[in-house]
Amino acid sequence: MGIFQRFARIPLKSTYIWSLCRQYSTDLTAVDRALIQHRNPGAAPPRLPFSRVTQEDLAFFRTLLPGRTITDPDLLKSSNVDWLKTVEGNSEVLLRPKTTEEVSQILRYCNERNLAVCPQGGNTGLVGGSVPVFDEIILSTSLMKQVITFDNISGILTCQAGCVLENLSNYLEERDFIMPLDLGAKGSCHIGGNVSTNAGGLRLLRYGSLRGTVLGLEVVLADGRILNCLATLRKDNTGYDLKQLFIGSEGTLGVITAVSILCPRKPKAVNVAFLGCSSFQQLLETFQCCRGMLGEILSAFEFLDASCMSLLEKHLKLTNPITESPFYIVIETAGSNATHDEEKLHKFLEEVMTSSLVTDGTVATEATKIKALWSLRERVTEALTHEGYTYKYDISLPVEKIYDLVQDMRGHLGDMAKNVVGYGHVGDGNLHLNITSPSKDPALLAAIEPYVYEWTSKWKGSISAEHGLGLKKRNYIYYSKPSEAVALMGSIKAMLDPKGILNPYKTLPDNIH
Amino acid sequence: CFAPFLCLRPPQIRVKPDRTGVVTDGVKHSMNPFCEIAVEEAVKLKEKKLVKEVVAVSCGPQQVQETIRTALAMGADRGIHVEVSGKDYETLGPLQVSKIFAALAKKEQADLIILGKQAIDDDCNQTGQMTAALLDWPQGTFASEVTLEADKLKVVREIDGGLETIKIKLPAVVTADLRLNTPRYATLPNIMKAKKKKIVNVKPADLGVDVSSRLEVLKVDEPPQRQSGVKVETVHDLVEKLKEAGRI
Numbered sequence: 001m002g003i004f005q006r007f008a009r010i011p012l013k014s015t016y017i018w019s020l021c022r023q024y025s026t027d028l029t030a031v032d033r034a035l036i037q038h039r040n041p042g043a044a045p046p047r048l049p050f051s052r053v054t055q056e057d058l059a060f061f062r063t064l065l066p067g068r069t070i071t072d073p074d075l076l077k078s079s080n081v082d083w084l085k086t087v088e089g090n091s092e093v094l095l096r097p098k099t100t101e102e103v104s105q106i107l108r109y110c111n112e113r114n115l116a117v118c119p120q121g122g123n124t125g126l127v128g129g130s131v132p133v134f135d136e137i138i139l140s141t142s143l144m145k146q147v148i149t150f151d152n153i154s155g156i157l158t159c160q161a162g163c164v165l166e167n168l169s170n171y172l173e174e175r176d177f178i179m180p181l182d183l184g185a186k187g188s189c190h191i192g193g194n195v196s197t198n199a200g201g202l203r204l205l206r207y208g209s210l211r212g213t214v215l216g217l218e219v220v221l222a223d224g225r226i227l228n229c230l231a232t233l234r235k236d237n238t239g240y241d242l243k244q245l246f247i248g249s250e251g252t253l254g255v256i257t258a259v260s261i262l263c264p265r266k267p268k269a270v271n272v273a274f275l276g277c278s279s280f281q282q283l284l285e286t287f288q289c290c291r292g293m294l295g296e297i298l299s300a301f302e303f304l305d306a307s308c309m310s311l312l313e314k315h316l317k318l319t320n321p322i323t324e325s326p327f328y329i330v331i332e333t334a335g336s337n338a339t340h341d342e343e344k345l346h347k348f349l350e351e352v353m354t355s356s357l358v359t360d361g362t363v364a365t366e367a368t369k370i371k372a373l374w375s376l377r378e379r380v381t382e383a384l385t386h387e388g389y390t391y392k393y394d395i396s397l398p399v400e401k402i403y404d405l406v407q408d409m410r411g412h413l414g415d416m417a418k419n420v421v422g423y424g425h426v427g428d429g430n431l432h433l434n435i436t437s438p439s440k441d442p443a444l445l446a447a448i449e450p451y452v453y454e455w456t457s458k459w460k461g462s463i464s465a466e467h468g469l470g471l472k473k474r475n476y477i478y479y480s481k482p483s484e485a486v487a488l489m490g491s492i493k494a495m496l497d498p499k500g501i502l503n504p505y506k507t508l509p510d511n512i513h
Numbered sequence: 514c515f516a517p518f519l520c521l522r523p524p525q526i527r528v529k530p531d532r533t534g535v536v537t538d539g540v541k542h543s544m545n546p547f548c549e550i551a552v553e554e555a556v557k558l559k560e561k562k563l564v565k566e567v568v569a570v571s572c573g574p575q576q577v578q579e580t581i582r583t584a585l586a587m588g589a590d591r592g593i594h595v596e597v598s599g600k601d602y603e604t605l606g607p608l609q610v611s612k613i614f615a616a617l618a619k620k621e622q623a624d625l626i627i628l629g630k631q632a633i634d635d636d637c638n639q640t641g642q643m644t645a646a647l648l649d650w651p652q653g654t655f656a657s658e659v660t661l662e663a664d665k666l667k668v669v670r671e672i673d674g675g676l677e678t679i680k681i682k683l684p685a686v687v688t689a690d691l692r693l694n695t696p697r698y699a700t701l702p703n704i705m706k707a708k709k710k711k712i713v714n715v716k717p718a719d720l721g722v723d724v725s726s727r728l729e730v731l732k733v734d735e736p737p738q739r740q741s742g743v744k745v746e747t748v749h750d751l752v753e754k755l756k757e758a759g760r761i
């Protein structure tokens with residue numbers, strides 16, 4: 001019943017270019033199934049039959065959270081729109097609990113009333129996963145910002161889910177530690193959101209992913225049950241590791257209310273080198289050389305292309321510190337001994353300069369200069385927002401293929417796109433492909449998708465390396481996961497959230513129901 | 514052309530337990546931002562072929578050599594490291610530094626001394642002026658623009674009322690202000706070249722300068738801790754609290 005009803009309600013306009021799919025040898029049955037139902041797989045599906053918020057509901061919330069039940073449309077506006085300003089919902093209620101107990105009561109109530117809930121942290125997500133699609137109640141972690149404990153021997157930090165990443169970094173730095181992750185959105189994103197999306201970031205190369213550094217979670221389930229797995233132990237092999245289910249689940253299996261995370265010591269010496277390469281092949285060889293000569297002190301290896309640099313110069317008035325090159329690399333080292341690290345770094349730089357792998361570069365050892373060099377990589381996203389509408393793709397590929405995708409897209413799109421740029425965590429095999437046009441252009445979108453996903457699937461890559469699926473990419477899951485896996489995900493969702501009230505329309509494809 | 518500059522300590526400041534100064538152990542030294550601008554200006558003059566040679570000078574302990582190397586990587590031709598360490602370095606102030614610069618300027622027969630207007634660790638804003646006085650040279654301080662016109666220097670100075678333009682004869686002392694230029698990044702090929710440039714070691718005694726201080730620091734204190742604010746519910750309460758605090 002469900003599938004066909006929805007199918008009938010979607011107006012079938014012009015032909016969908018899924019003949020492109022046929023060109024590539026991927027498992028297409030599941031793909032066909034997902035795509036065939038939707039003219040635009042990234043757009044919102046029809047509203048599911050959840051209850052609507054009544055005056056009685058508001059009275060309950062106002063009693064539970066006095067002064068923290070927001071219904072003013074002006075105040076709700078910013079929580080209804082995502083950071084990229086590409087997705088907007090119509091929620092009429094924003095709730096700001098302070099404690100896990102309050103979150104539990106909210107969910108228990110919403111589950112009984114069949115009210116949909118959209119958990120929201122810093123609202124910096126890039127796939128439309130953090131804002132409501134329709135009138136889901138927004139459950140914000142913004143007032144859950146307490147640090148609970150910090151042990152400076154083990155380096156284990158326990159805090160509420162609404163702590164802003166940058167604030168945690170500042171707290172830890174005073175105590176000679178750092179967070180194991182760092183991303184451009186650090187000034188706004190919440191640690192709960194980071195964990196829900198299994199955020200990657202600039203330090204993954206050195207400290208690994210949240211799946212390794214998160215030691216415990218406190219989660220409130222859809223029916224209000226509080227799951228306290230907030231262990232602060234480095235090693236604990238007692239039963240199934242439930243927290244791994246919630247990490248990266250994008251708020252669809254439970255609401256994370258507290259996190260315990262293992263933090264590394266603050267490095268005594270940090271150096272940043274900004275290098276220019278004349279080809280991607282040389283960039284890769286520089287990476288190999290870097291791994292060999294800098295090894296254990298390497299903490300980041302990022303790249304950006306010449307198009308990114310010109311956007312930074314044009315819109316943000318940043319200066320290119322070296323001569324113009326087709327590719328730029330940002331290398332960061334972090335270690336416990338400044339002289340030791342500088343010696344290693346200088347030997348490496350001498351090697352790549354004399355062997356001409358690198359055509360030019362500069363080094364920074366001092367805080368303000370380091371910040372200036374990092375901003376050349378961190379602010380590319382910001383520079384792109386000034387170019388109009390950005391189509392963002394966060395792809396994992398075998399490292400040698402990363403730039404082939406950018407060049408291929410340029411050829412494929414021709415004049416239709418204003419900019420096609422590539423940058424990202426090349427050390428992790430993660431490309432951020434961005435395409436801009438002056439305004440939203442359905443013809444351009446049709447040319448990009450599913451071409452870019454087919455291309456990725458062909459090379460066994462991931463269609464979403466670190467951004468998650470959210471609303472925009474939920475139906476493309478089959479490009480990177482087999483249908484049996486997706487079906488099992490559906491079973492787990494049905495078991496933990498039978499009414500489907502937690503962040504509906506996100507992460508799992510529409511045909512899962 | 515002389516580009517003497519100062520090394521300074523970075524932002525995270527902690528007062529020593531004996532309150533005689535701030536903690537400098539294990540803390541990274543880097544070039545004073547205004548002095549960096551001075552070095553850039555000197556290099557620019559050389560690139561315009563208006564000066565023959567740029568010598569970078571700094572006074573301090575061993576670590577200072579690294580910052581001299583940065584100046585060399587930016588384009589200075591050679592460096593002079595005036596070795597001052599330990600207790601002497603802790604009490605080294607503008608007067609002693611000016612004496613050192615004046616002695617060096619005479620020895621090297623410099624025509625122009627460019628330095629930062631002030632060091633961001635002590636904010637004294639005295640070295641440039643004292644150096645000029647000791648040498649009896651004219652000075653163009655807080656320079657936001659420097660132009661060579663025949664044998665004179667036209668200097669646009671940033672002053673409280675706006676901008677003042679003066680013409681001074683060479684040899685002269687110029688101190689750099691923020692808007693004089695934007696220092697270049699030292700690029701790798703230049704960093705490599707700089708390794709081969711010479712840095713000469715000199716002691717203050719060799720220049721006939723006594724670095725003992727005539728000043729005694731009595732105490733150093735942290736600024737008073739900021740009190741947390743108080744939230745009130747109504748305007749009436751606000752007025753009451755302000756009255757209580759004697760503010761209205």
